[in-house]
Amino acid sequence: MIRAVGKPLEEIIDNIKDCNKVLVCGCDGCVTVCEAGGLKEVKILGSALRLHFAQANRPVTIDENSLTRQCDKEYLAQLRDTIDNYDAVVSLACGCGVQFLAEMYDTKPVYPAVDTTFLGVTEERGVYSERCQACGRCILAETGGICPIARCSKRMLNGPCGGSSQGKCEVSPDMPCGWQLIFERLKTLGQLERFERPVDPKDWTSSRDGGIRKIVREDLRI
Amino acid sequence: MNVTTPSKIEKLLAAGHYVVTSEVGPPRSADGHEIEHKGKLIKDHVDAINVTDNQTSVCRLCSLAAVIRLKLMGLEPVLQMVTRDRNRIALQSDILGAASFDINNILCLTGDHQHFGDHPRAANVFDLDSIQLIQTVKMMRDEGRLLGGYEFQVKPQMFIGAAANPFAGPNVELRVARLAKKAAAGVQFVQTQCIYNMDKFKEFMKIAMDRGLTEKVAILAGITPMKNVGMAKYMQKRVPGMDVPDEVIKRIGGLPKEKQWEEGIAFAIEQIEELKSVPGVRGFHIMAIEWEEQVPGMVERAGLFPRPSLN
Numbered sequence: 001m002i003r004a005v006g007k008p009l010e011e012i013i014d015n016i017k018d019c020n021k022v023l024v025c026g027c028d029g030c031v032t033v034c035e036a037g038g039l040k041e042v043k044i045l046g047s048a049l050r051l052h053f054a055q056a057n058r059p060v061t062i063d064e065n066s067l068t069r070q071c072d073k074e075y076l077a078q079l080r081d082t083i084d085n086y087d088a089v090v091s092l093a094c095g096c097g098v099q100f101l102a103e104m105y106d107t108k109p110v111y112p113a114v115d116t117t118f119l120g121v122t123e124e125r126g127v128y129s130e131r132c133q134a135c136g137r138c139i140l141a142e143t144g145g146i147c148p149i150a151r152c153s154k155r156m157l158n159g160p161c162g163g164s165s166q167g168k169c170e171v172s173p174d175m176p177c178g179w180q181l182i183f184e185r186l187k188t189l190g191q192l193e194r195f196e197r198p199v200d201p202k203d204w205t206s207s208r209d210g211g212i213r214k215i216v217r218e219d220l221r222i
Numbered sequence: 223m224n225v226t227t228p229s230k231i232e233k234l235l236a237a238g239h240y241v242v243t244s245e246v247g248p249p250r251s252a253d254g255h256e257i258e259h260k261g262k263l264i265k266d267h268v269d270a271i272n273v274t275d276n277q278t279s280v281c282r283l284c285s286l287a288a289v290i291r292l293k294l295m296g297l298e299p300v301l302q303m304v305t306r307d308r309n310r311i312a313l314q315s316d317i318l319g320a321a322s323f324d325i326n327n328i329l330c331l332t333g334d335h336q337h338f339g340d341h342p343r344a345a346n347v348f349d350l351d352s353i354q355l356i357q358t359v360k361m362m363r364d365e366g367r368l369l370g371g372y373e374f375q376v377k378p379q380m381f382i383g384a385a386a387n388p389f390a391g392p393n394v395e396l397r398v399a400r401l402a403k404k405a406a407a408g409v410q411f412v413q414t415q416c417i418y419n420m421d422k423f424k425e426f427m428k429i430a431m432d433r434g435l436t437e438k439v440a441i442l443a444g445i446t447p448m449k450n451v452g453m454a455k456y457m458q459k460r461v462p463g464m465d466v467p468d469e470v471i472k473r474i475g476g477l478p479k480e481k482q483w484e485e486g487i488a489f490a491i492e493q494i495e496e497l498k499s500v501p502g503v504r505g506f507h508i509m510a511i512e513w514e515e516q517v518p519g520m521v522e523r524a525g526l527f528p529r530p531s532l533n
Contacts, residue, residue: 153335153337154306154332154333154335154346154348154351155348156332156348156351156352157351157353157354158351158352158353158354158403158407159351160390160396160400161332161351161352161390162385162386162387162390162415162462162463163334163335163390163462163463164390164391164462164463165390165391165462165463166391166392167391167392170334170335170338170462170463171335171337180392180396183396183399192399195399195403196399196402196403196406197403197406198353198354198357198403198406198407199353199354200354200357201310201349201350201354201357201358201369204349
């Protein structure tokens with residue numbers, strides 16, 4: 001799932017400091033799971049903003065809600081009747097949600113309240129780590145189910161580099177070397193021959209490098 | 223080994239000589255004379271001179287310009303290229319540019335992560351990795367083709383090298399497997415990480431030899447003399463993939479400060495002598511970091527002078 005972390009309160013306040021009426025809008029999707037942008041975090045942020053403006057003697061109305069998802073039009077449409085009541089929206093959704101909301105209500109300023117960070121997993125509650133960079137052409141079958149693009153700090157397809165030490169990445173001793181993990185996994189799976197076969201240069205057109213990506217599923221279109 | 227390029231390293235190896243290489247680190251300025259100065263210091267005592275490519279991710283005068291400068295002085299350069307800063311378009315373009323000046327040796331590297339250097343906020347590229355760069359140079363040289371498929375007539379005549387680090391651990395088996403992968407990609411020589419842990423290096427060489435890799439790849443043993451115990455400790459603790467045993471620290475640290483550099487040099491020369499008896503070692507790569515003036519004396523004391531002539 002998409003992982004995000006809340007932005008510093010000062011940054012959010014700075015964006016809405018001249019507003020009189022603000023909607024703080026959460027998302028019940030990914031950001032709820034990683035406890036960064038669901039209804040609970042909306043209420044915490046709303047309270048913090050109200051406290052701030054009260055202390056600053058500024059009468060600002062802060063309303064709160066959370067949508068099922070901000071990356072689907074049907075849920076964003078639920079704001080249609082009320083959005084004009086606000087000078088701005090602070091969205092706690094990921095970057096996709098913030099943009100889709102702004103796209104639908106294109107005369108309304110929409111400010112992000114979280115930093116969208118990566119596609120990752122929950123190692124334990126409060127500890128999330130990256131697993132996928134959505135490169136658009138999955139190679140996990142060849143790498144023992146461990147992604148070198150996401151897990152190697154140099155996204156090497158033929159690692160490990162000479163900087164890894166005792167199974168740790170040269171960038172940080174707290175970071176496992178992705179290629180060390182791949183080597184061990186392939187060994188366990190009896191597939192070490194894959195490790196010694198050079199992998200050709202990757203076609204990055206399916207990744208960020210190909211421009212904005214789009215999926216069109218004709219079989220699903222109405 | 224059939225010689226296929228005009229590379230002096232390739233010819234010397236084919237003739238059965240030990241090869242001695244060293245390196246020049248370009249300045250963090252536009253001072254081309256510094257490269258000339260460093261080149262002159264070592265030119266009579268080595269067969270070829272590597273020029274590092276923004277090593278440790280610190281921005282420096284580019285390796286391509288520096289190797290051209292050395293070439294114009296009549297020396298034999300090795301162009302080091304990392305894939306960190308340039309995509310496949312720029313890398314191939316630089317290879318063609320280097321070859322147009324008759325640069326005949328290339329060292330294909332992935333490069334240190336930018337986190338270490340003077341621009342830690344930079345974006346990295348890593349469009350290719352070192353092994354894919356080896357494949358690319360080989361394709362350009364042998365097939366006259368770019369990765370994009372374009373075919374051309376005047377091919378880069380490159381003797382293809384790479385690095386090998388027997389010490390990056392945690393097991394030597396993996397490090398030999400990576401060397402095997404480089405060999406499969408087309409590498410012809412490797413320069414190893416600085417050797418301080420001789421036992422581990424010998425273990426690496428034994429496995430490499432048993433797997434027939436030393437037949438395919440000429441291994442040049444990496445030597446870096448320690449200037450003092452501070453440097454030894456720094457290398458032990460801070461430099462990624464370096465293996466400095468405690469005995470080395472004790473040996474150099476056991477002497478008064480003003481004597482430590484001499485011990486560092488003496489230790490390096492002993493290492494070369496010992497490495498001469500390790501099967502599969504085909505030469506030495508002496509990396510005297512910002513200490514190039516020591517290289518001639520080391521080469522002489524290690525019995526590697528005069529350097530063989532090709533005529």
